[in-house]
Amino acid sequence: MTVLLRTEGVSKSFGGVQALDEAAIEVDEGSIAGLIGPNGSGKTTLFNVITGYERVDSGHVYLGGKEITNSAPDKVFAAGIGRTFQLTRVFSRLTVMENMIVAAQHHERGQGRGRLRNPLARAGGPATRRRAMELLEFTGIAGHAGALAETLSYGQRKLLEMSYVLMASPSIVLLDEPAGGVNPTLITMIADRIRQLNEQGTTFLIVEHNMDFVMGLCDKVTVLDYGSAVVSGPPSVVRTDPKVLDAYLGTAEDDDDIPVG
Amino acid sequence: MTRNTLIRLSGLAVLLVVAVIFPLVITNALDTQIAVLTMIFVAAVAAWNLFSGFSGYISLGHAVFFGVGAYTVGLLTVHWKVIGGTIFALLPLGGLAAAVVAIPFGLIALRVRRHTFVVITIAIFFIFQLMAYNFSFTGGNQGVSTPFFLWTAASYNNPFYYVGLILAVGTIVLAWLIRNSRFGLQLLAIRDDEDRARGLGVRAMRVKLTAFVISGLITGMIGGLWWFFIGQALPETAFDPTFDLSVALMAFLGGFGTLAGPVLGALILEPLQQWEAITFTNGYVAEVSLGVIFLLVILFLPRGIIPTGKEFLTRWQAIRERRGQPAPDGTAPPASGSAVPSSAQTGGVR
Numbered sequence: 087m088t089v090l091l092r093t094e095g096v097s098k099s100f101g102g103v104q105a106l107d108e109a110a111i112e113v114d115e116g117s118i119a120g121l122i123g124p125n126g127s128g129k130t131t132l133f134n135v136i137t138g139y140e141r142v143d144s145g146h147v148y149l150g151g152k153e154i155t156n157s158a159p160d161k162v163f164a165a166g167i168g169r170t171f172q173l174t175r176v177f178s179r180l181t182v183m184e185n186m187i188v189a190a191q192h193h194e195r196g197q198g199r200g201r202l203r204n205p206l207a208r209a210g211g212p213a214t215r216r217r218a219m220e221l222l223e224f225t226g227i228a229g230h231a232g233a234l235a236e237t238l239s240y241g242q243r244k245l246l247e248m249s250y251v252l253m254a255s256p257s258i259v260l261l262d263e264p265a266g267g268v269n270p271t272l273i274t275m276i277a278d279r280i281r282q283l284n285e286q287g288t289t290f291l292i293v294e295h296n297m298d299f300v301m302g303l304c305d306k307v308t309v310l311d312y313g314s315a316v317v318s319g320p321p322s323v324v325r326t327d328p329k330v331l332d333a334y335l336g337t338a339e340d341d342d343d344i345p346v347g
Numbered sequence: 348m349t350r351n352t353l354i355r356l357s358g359l360a361v362l363l364v365v366a367v368i369f370p371l372v373i374t375n376a377l378d379t380q381i382a383v384l385t386m387i388f389v390a391a392v393a394a395w396n397l398f399s400g401f402s403g404y405i406s407l408g409h410a411v412f413f414g415v416g417a418y419t420v421g422l423l424t425v426h427w428k429v430i431g432g433t434i435f436a437l438l439p440l441g442g443l444a445a446a447v448v449a450i451p452f453g454l455i456a457l458r459v460r461r462h463t464f465v466v467i468t469i470a471i472f473f474i475f476q477l478m479a480y481n482f483s484f485t486g487g488n489q490g491v492s493t494p495f496f497l498w499t500a501a502s503y504n505n506p507f508y509y510v511g512l513i514l515a516v517g518t519i520v521l522a523w524l525i526r527n528s529r530f531g532l533q534l535l536a537i538r539d540d541e542d543r544a545r546g547l548g549v550r551a552m553r554v555k556l557t558a559f560v561i562s563g564l565i566t567g568m569i570g571g572l573w574w575f576f577i578g579q580a581l582p583e584t585a586f587d588p589t590f591d592l593s594v595a596l597m598a599f600l601g602g603f604g605t606l607a608g609p610v611l612g613a614l615i616l617e618p619l620q621q622w623e624a625i626t627f628t629n630g631y632v633a634e635v636s637l638g639v640i641f642l643l644v645i646l647f648l649p650r651g652i653i654p655t656g657k658e659f660l661t662r663w664q665a666i667r668e669r670r671g672q673p674a675p676d677g678t679a680p681p682a683s684g685s686a687v688p689s690s691a692q693t694g695g696v697r
Contacts (some may be wrong), residue, residue: 159542160545160549162546164548184532188532188533206530253547
């Protein structure tokens with residue numbers, strides 16, 4: 087199995103805080119990978135570094151063998167990495183359909199290459215709109231296509247964010263807490279959709295605190311602690327690894343240090 | 348939908364006809380002078396809105412483009428001794444100079460966002476005003492004065508009026524085209540969430556800079572027209588801080604970021620300002636009233652006339668609909684207005 091996304095010794099510090107310390111992860115092509123760890127362990131920072139929102143202090147990021155370290159976010163997206171944010175971010179004063187079209191721009195630009203393009207051409211051709219509607223139907227919010235994004239509920243925004251990231255058919259999608267703050271029914275639905283997309287060939291890397299969600303969905307789970315990947319393996323192995331328990335519950339040595347009696 | 352479009356188009360046509368025949372009907376020089384300045388501001392605010400309104404980056408440095416345009420056109424006219432109607436052929440050169448200035452200006456200022464951007468634009472504005480005072484070729488305190496234009500006094504204002512009208516209509520049409528284009532959608536996405544837009548493949552800097560340069564180019568042409576009309580560019584009038592404040596206030600009064608709002612704001616405020624300046628011999632009345640209007644807009648119309656008006660209209664319609672269909676057998680009337688699905692059909696109206 088080929089590795090699609092790989093980080094190598096990625097370090098990043100904010101002032102005195104070492105957010106990432108030689109973090110190394112690998113995501114296999116066609117898999118669903120999980121990234122877990124306690125709060126502040128550097129999961130979102132790693133996402134930001136991969137997608138170009140933060141620059142690395144040292145280390146490398148590779149996508150399909152090509153180095154993309156410190157590329158700008160729009161270049162990373164063009165290279166085939168889509169991501170969602172922990173706190174959903176949609177274009178609130180645009181309609182849901184317009185949100186989708188924004189994400190399709192790179193795609194459209196690629197199609198028009200070679201001939202003279204009219205910069206004032208209307209946004210979103212019929213093909214783009216058709217694809218957008220398909221995706222919105224897939225995520226179940228097609229009924230809101232004409233509504234302003236600010237009128238959507240939190241869960242619907244999460245679905246919209248997932249939908250427009252898919253507009254450019256990315257090879258890998260990074261989801262930052264897709265199940266955070268949404269109701270159980272929606273969580274099941276999101277998990278289903280991720281599985282379906284994965285069967286169609288999309289690779290996923292998911293940050294999530296909901297352990298049932300992660301363990302049920304992922305082929306491989308990597309645990310981050312203090313900015314480093316401490317364990318990586320199938321969910322069943324990771325779940326029982328002492329180092330993971332340490333990361334979440336405090337180290338065993340600390341317990342030993344407590345004087346007894 | 349089609350009926351609405353038809354009504355809207357015929358309304359615009361009527362407005363345009365009124366604008367075209369205005370100086371032929373009202374020939375009083377004092378009135379046409381106000382009309383010329385109003386056209387200048389309609390065009391200026393439409394150009395400003397094309398960048399600031401769409402991208403959300405509030406520029407208080409557009410007077411730089413206005414002044415650069417005025418000085419460029421002025422110096423060229425004097426140098427080449429251009430007279431007669433051909434003077435207007437120089438306007439694109441004023442616009443070009445402003446556009447050239449807009450590139451480094453934008454590359455510097457557009458690196459920062461929101462409040463910092465506003466402060467940087469103000470700072471760059473004062474640098475340009477100082478340069479106008481201190482360079483030898485700008486004429487320092489004396490500025491640049493127009494030669495004599497040689498057309499009849501009776502209809503002296505009309506050529507300026509029509510050139511202003513062409514600039515204004517052209518800018519509004521361009522803004523409308525941009526609003527519906529891919530480029531415009533990218534600008535609006537940047538306004539709502541620039542980082543998210545970048546993460547979806549929008550080349551933010553390129554898009555912002557393009558809008559900034561287009562806006563600067565038009566503002567430069569308007570500055571040139573203003574110089575021809577006023578007859579003199581001084582560092583404090585061509586690079587005028589109240590120009591930016593007026594333009595921003597007009598946009599906010601009418602509806603920041605909408606197409607019609609800024610135009611409406613200019614049509615209200617500029618004639619008012621000019622009327623006050625003429626009526627009250629004390630020149631400060633106009634400036635004080637500008638401040639008062641600013642406060643009133645912030646307090647009562649923070650989103651502007653057009654968006655607030657639209658909201659009132661929708662609410663009124665919702666109430667009327669509810670009254671129009673009383674519940675036949677005691678069932679509650681359908682909740683309209685605030686519900687999401689009902690607004691889904693009215694998409695493009697913002």
